[in-house]
Amino acid sequence: MNKLNAMLILVMCTLILAACWDQIEIEERAFIFGMAIDAADKTEVKLTQQLVVPENMATVAANAGGGGKAYRNLSSTGKTIYEINLDLAKQASRSIDSTHLGVILVSEDIMKQPGRFKEHFDVFFREKRMRRGIKLAVTNGLAEDLLYVEAEHEKIPAEYIKNLLENKKRLDVTDLVRIGDIDEKLYEETSFPLPYLKKISSTVIDYEGIAIYNGKEERMVGVLKGDDAKALSYIRGLKNNGSINTEIDGGPMTIEILTIKRKITLTNNDPNNLQFSIKIQIKGAIADQSGWENLKEYEVLNKFYKKTSEKIEEMVKNTINKLQNDFQTDAMGLGEYLNRYYPKIWKEVQDEWDNGKNYFSKSDIDCEVKIVIEEPGSINKTTSK
Template sequence: MKKLLAILSIVPIIFLSGCWSSREINTMAIVIGIGIDKTESGYLVTVQVLNQKAIASKKPVDEPSVILYSEEGKNLEEIMRRFTTKTSSILYNAHLRIVVIGEDVAKDGIKDILDFFARGHEFRTDFFFVITKDTTANRVLSILTPFEGVPGMKMFDSLKNSEDTWASTKSIRIVELVNDILADGKNPVITGVEVTDEITDNKMATTSIDALKQTQVTNRTKYFGLGAFKKDKLVGWLDEDESKGYNYIIGNVKETVGYAEYGQKVKITYEVISAKSEIKADLVNGKPTMNVKIDIIANIGTVDGEFDVSKKENEKILSDIAEKKVKLICKKVLNKTQKDLKTDIFEFGEVIHREYPKVWEKIKDDWNNEFVNIPVKITVDVKINQLGQITKPFFIKEKE
């Protein structure tokens, strides 16, 4: 009996020996960013890996926070395996924050890339995709920003912050991106990133530690508008105003700042604190039309010029000029996508599909041609919430 009890007590230990796929942290290269560029034979992949020595040190070290590795190959799976020839550590992708896709790759199509990230068991679904504009993914990931810690983390945080407070960008994860490509009546957008050259006395960023100490020419990454896709291929770019217009239309504006002019001498800056959008479809003579209703709540930020916001008769003027400005940038992006890019990035097709499924069945196979001619009515309503700490600019002279 005692022997039987001893055996029974040992058996569970065999099955509690730990996770078979576990790894020691010092054997892993923690990947924060992945860049993908086009080559003649396939892809150039750049991985941005945490420099654990620099991160873990309690004392200042003369080393960057990340290490870069690059490798070429015909497909992504092959390339990721080849990295084992360059580092003794195994690439660990569970903490990936940003995937930077080269502009040339995006123009050719990103289905194969998405398939790789969707199938990989180590990849989570919470990282963001961006695409380069007039540069390469390798160069973007090579930019060091020492005062902001890990570059890939900085790109992740910056994208989310700019989406929340400026509204000319849009964060997108793999699930949403795949769904947008597969949908019949919608196409995706992905935020663009570029490299800018700035002259500064602060030595804010550069591509090497030695140069960081010497140069006053700064290379920095900066998000630039949105890349518009038709299915999985990049077809063109939206500038900053067009990108804001897009986000207003789809209801993706949380906060932002905008300005409107009254006459030639007065400029009003608005702080948008809330924005909502509703997109509906109607039928006119059996043909679909779109109605976009945008409701905005804003505070007055600054008043440049002689304009007394406290006067009752000026309240409506404030709302009217703001409404006209928002409507203008919304029409600008609609014109760009309908006449130039010819791609429905607003989900108009999906709205028609939901509200008039029988009509959608008739037009879905030719939706690209239908979209470019569909009438769109935009209505904007701006409510002014606060006029600011003062209601009258200091320099306005009282009339005698």
């Protein structure tokens, strides 16, 4: 019995020691926090990796506001991302670790060239250690440039960008996009929206709008900005925050969005004359009112509801018009709705949904908006004398 116990202990010790044989010390690792993909020419791409070395991070943290940078950027060009990764590993002089990769930026130039984004992004889906929660965004101009922006309160540009994308209050025009969200969409050639970022200065990056990617054409076809971008988020019904600027009797007012509910109904199932009804219900709260109206008064509140609903309906219709006629791309999710609830119809139209015959562009889409304010209150009110 003692011999058996001794043998078991020996085997367990062997397994424990064997499990650590290829362990790499943290000091010997270079962690990737961000990546940028740009076009080098028609056949090659430029990959920039933002590396953070642990001991440099500790030095910067201990000497806040001074000292050297907590990161370094390495770049190389090649025909494939895999090939470039091998080259960058040689430059790094350390073992490159992608477990902390938080954001991947892709230039507008790459996105607009048919097939290039899909071709070069395939490697990220095949890499087993690549986390599905990595954020993805399109950039105005070179993606690499954003990895050199040094924000006031962040030591690492990639971390600043990741936090910018995660900031729901600031992101009132589209939902956060992770690489795990688009794997299936690329495979099924489904169109989708992406965050669109722009470098404003050496210290600031701005959320510029929404890039529209056509799944069939495998390219970015345009950008929605301002009210058009906001309206797309209302149509998709995915946002539960953000704000709406409106007015009542000439006085400006800001409404904080609490919830958005969207309901799509297919009202005509003829593939050559598809008709959809989209009903959007927005629940909000008054964040700021500069007018002199008391919104607790029935007539005033009804007038406000009507005017605000009409304004949002106009925004939504303008966005639908751009998607159907200018971009001819379904970034609204109507194709996904048909696929889920009307698979027979979808099978008939999917090959030319937003290309070729473009059933999407030919569809009749009606929208109705209802807005409800919680606790309208009485912020500003005059008293007659």
